[in-house]
Amino acid sequence: MEAIMRPAHFAAGTPIFDEGEAADYRFNVISGSVKIYKLMSDGRRQIVGFLFPGDFLGLSQSEVYAYSAESMTATELCRFSHASLENLVNRIPALERRFLGVAVNELAVAQDQMLLLGRKTAMEKVASFLLMLSKRARERGQAENPILMPMTRSDLGDYLGLTMETVSRTMSQLKADGVIAQLPGSKLDLKNFEALYDLAEGA
């Protein structure tokens, strides 16, 4: 895979590709963080994923990207042209299996997110989100407790189906209740996992 890979660097807040563009490339996140989102004609936005090192983006069955992507922090990506990746996959069936696993996993994550968006309250959404960030950090081999949260309140709102004001209020309450605490550098200390689990389920 390294033979067909090209590194690509993006400063914080840089567009990577837009929904509707020809889907000529696939990417893999090396470092940094990326948000992928869909827009409505009047500007309403739904963020459909936050991506971290190890995550893929740009997978598409159609000729065009199904969502837009933008870096949140300084980000390093691996870029693969669709054609050369196709060639490689044809010669190495195990790769296809790998991608299938990735896609099926992401599908399960998407279904969890549908439950969150459709049925959870603001507090449940925020608590669920914090726990998810923590879990994903652990899966990446990082610490599960002080979590890095590079996204703005507005990003968070557009991910959770809330306004940034509601996100802010909810986070303030969690701070006031001593469940979380801010640390320097966009870091968040989850001081009470048990409380978060209860809040995420509506207890």
Add this chain to the structure above:
Amino acid sequence: MEAIMRPAHFAAGTPIFDEGEAADYRFNVISGSVKIYKLMSDGRRQIVGFLFPGDFLGLSQSEVYAYSAESMTATELCRFSHASLENLVNRIPALERRFLGVAVNELAVAQDQMLLLGRKTAMEKVASFLLMLSKRARERGQAENPILMPMTRSDLGDYLGLTMETVSRTMSQLKADGVIAQLPGSKLDLKNFEALYDLAEGA
């Protein structure tokens, strides 16, 4: 594939499998219709998909199903044991490619649904849903206009992140405005596609 397939029949409203069960089988819908959903401990439900002939269910990376499945109408399924399907896929790489395509497609559908759940109003949700049903019928080679809608108002609410009362009110308004009309046999006549497109986008 036919060699390892077992047919399975389900009467309307019959459980097929439950979230958390050992994911020993994969299924393909032959005829009828299926809903797949996730439940919260207090009974809140999010339907994450309605399945029709040609659709797959039971794909999972984990050892257990990630959602529950139940037939909505009398339904015929193909059942494949996970193990034998695995064997077959190992011998026929094209099958893996096929599944990858299915999964990536479903992921795109899931992302559309996230936009709907997170950012659309009740009217936009209902209009979008009707158009999606019509589009999927067309893709299956069926008529796009009188659409079959076998799900209850409650199912619809749990799919769109609304209550059944709100769904009912919204459908009533669409009827009053002459945009849709009920036909016998759970069928719906979409009398004004253009109006529906506008309503789905918030115009």
Add this chain to the structure above:
DNA sequence: CGATCCGTTGAGGTGCGTCAACGGGAGTGG
């Protein structure tokens, strides 16, 4: 040191949820 962006907080409004009543159709049993 002005401009901009982000986050926070308050006051007030509203879209949808909640609760409730009712009617029709389908299945069931007498």
Add this chain to the structure above:
DNA sequence: CCACTCCCGTTGACGCACCTCAACGGATCG
């Protein structure tokens, strides 16, 4: 063939969780 029941859908009245609009403060940057 007619009650009876149950489920589904509809509609109304009311409440509330979250949105909208607004003001303000701190951080970053040119």
